Amino acid sequence: MRRKIVAGNWKMNGSRDLAKSLVGSVRSGISDLDNGAEVVIIPPALYVRDVVELAGASVSVGVQNVGQWLSGAYTGEISAGMARDMGCEFALVGHSERRQLFGETDESVAAKVEHLLSSGLTAVVCVGETLAERESGKAESVVAAQVRSGLAKVGHDRWQQVVVAYEPVWAIGTGKTATAGDAQAMHGWIRNQLAELGAPAEDVSLLYGGSVKADNAAALFAEPDIDGGLIGGASLKAEDFVSICRAVPASI
Numbered sequence: 001m002r003r004k005i006v007a008g009n010w011k012m013n014g015s016r017d018l019a020k021s022l023v024g025s026v027r028s029g030i031s032d033l034d035n036g037a038e039v040v041i042i043p044p045a046l047y048v049r050d051v052v053e054l055a056g057a058s059v060s061v062g063v064q065n066v067g068q069w070l071s072g073a074y075t076g077e078i079s080a081g082m083a084r085d086m087g088c089e090f091a092l093v094g095h096s097e098r099r100q101l102f103g104e105t106d107e108s109v110a111a112k113v114e115h116l117l118s119s120g121l122t123a124v125v126c127v128g129e130t131l132a133e134r135e136s137g138k139a140e141s142v143v144a145a146q147v148r149s150g151l152a153k154v155g156h157d158r159w160q161q162v163v164v165a166y167e168p169v170w171a172i173g174t175g176k177t178a179t180a181g182d183a184q185a186m187h188g189w190i191r192n193q194l195a196e197l198g199a200p201a202e203d204v205s206l207l208y209g210g211s212v213k214a215d216n217a218a219a220l221f222a223e224p225d226i227d228g229g230l231i232g233g234a235s236l237k238a239e240d241f242v243s244i245c246r247a248v249p250a251s252i
């Protein structure tokens, strides 16, 4: 079964007070949500405990990153098992900001995915091309390589814990969203890559991210291969995030 998911990636924003008030407002805002969407909040790791305590059953919680090792002398890192221990059900992997600013590679993405799946979390694996890659006609090949290497080690019984988020780098935080048609085309391409990897491709959820707002979410989510969204800036305003959660059509 393909999951419908709207996840808010707060990145390194906010404060403890904001985290608590945002999760409270989201929780009450989606109390009557009936489109079947799973709502996920991905706060800075230090606020996970507060968010888990206040989230209730209708909001799941995730971390923005985990280390690529199980445990040990890795100062500053947190493990997949620790995230699970604190009540997280999701983790982002390979966000473009981590690839560009923190040296995340396809190999470290693959290692993290392996640990997340064996710890029982859902891995939201982020892929996407830069503007230069798109303009030089390489968007498909770049995304295919990220999908294939990041998911190379997924066992046949673990695909229900895998979500792929397509986030074109040029659309993140820029206000420039991919058109629904362009996003759909890339999602279809990603589904083909998954099928070639041996995944039950029709059952894997594919999220779109990159300047998703309350006023463009419905058009994106109406596409047949877009199963929800990964939301940055708009997830920091409860009202906007709740509107985006409501934009998921009940039928996908």
Ligand code: 13P
Residues within 6 Å of the ligand: 009, 095, 167, 171, 172, 173, 174, 175, 209, 210, 211, 212, 230, 231, 232, 233, 234
């Ligand atoms: P924006 O929604 O702010 O463009 O961020 C998208 C993103 O990077 C979510 O992970």
